[in-house]
Amino acid sequence: xxxxxxxxxxxxxxxxxxGRRLVLVRIENDVYVLDDRCSHEDFPLSAGDVDTSxxxxxxxxxxxxxxxxxxxxxxxxxxxxxATYEVSLVEGRVWVELP
Ligand code: FES
Numbered sequence: 001x002x003x004x005x006x007x008x009x010x011x012x013x014x015x016x017x018x019g020r021r022l023v024l025v026r027i028e029n030d031v032y033v034l035d036d037r038c039s040h041e042d043f044p045l046s047a048g049d050v051d052t053s054x055x056x057x058x059x060x061x062x063x064x065x066x067x068x069x070x071x072x073x074x075x076x077x078x079x080x081x082x083a084t085y086e087v088s089l090v091e092g093r094v095w096v097e098l099p
Contacts, residue, residue: 001015001017001024001033001093001094001095001096002093002094003092003093003094004026004029004031004089004092004093004094005092007024007026007031007094008026009026009027009028009052010025010026010027010050010052011025011026011050012024012025012045012046012047012048012049012050012057013025013046014036014044014046017096017098018098020035020098021035021036021037021044022034022035022036022085022096023035023036023044023045023046023057024094024096025050025057025068027050027052027055027068029089031087031089031094032055032068032069032084032087033084033085033087033096034057034066034068034071034082034083034084034085035071035082035083037082038059038061038064038066038078038082039064039066039073039078039079039080039081039082040059040061040062040064040077040078040079040080041061041062043059043060043061045057045059045066045082047060047061048060050068051065054074055067055068055069056068056074059078062077062078063075063077064076064077064078066078066081066082068084069084070084071083071084085097085098
């Protein structure tokens with residue numbers, strides 16, 4: 001997906017891999033990749049803000065929060081999780097494993 005150093009901390013990065021819309025978030029040297037689609041309605045999570053202290057991303061549309069590590073909804077109106085993907089770092093490069 002790119003070099004770790006390409007991704008600013010706490011900033012959602014929208015990207016498309018194999019036709020799948022994803023959002024990548026870096027917090028320090030941890031990288032999280034989720035579907036770039038809120039589970040409440042079809043809205044890109046990459047448009048929202050990241051809370052680096054809690055490790056959550058906010059859907060800009062209605063304010064639902066999701067845990068970056070699990071995709072679990074942390075606040076209403078979302079009640080269903082967002083898919084997350086395995087990420088690995090190899091020699092400073094970010095790789096995501098898609099099913
Ligand atoms: S579309 Fe995301 S909270 Fe409603």
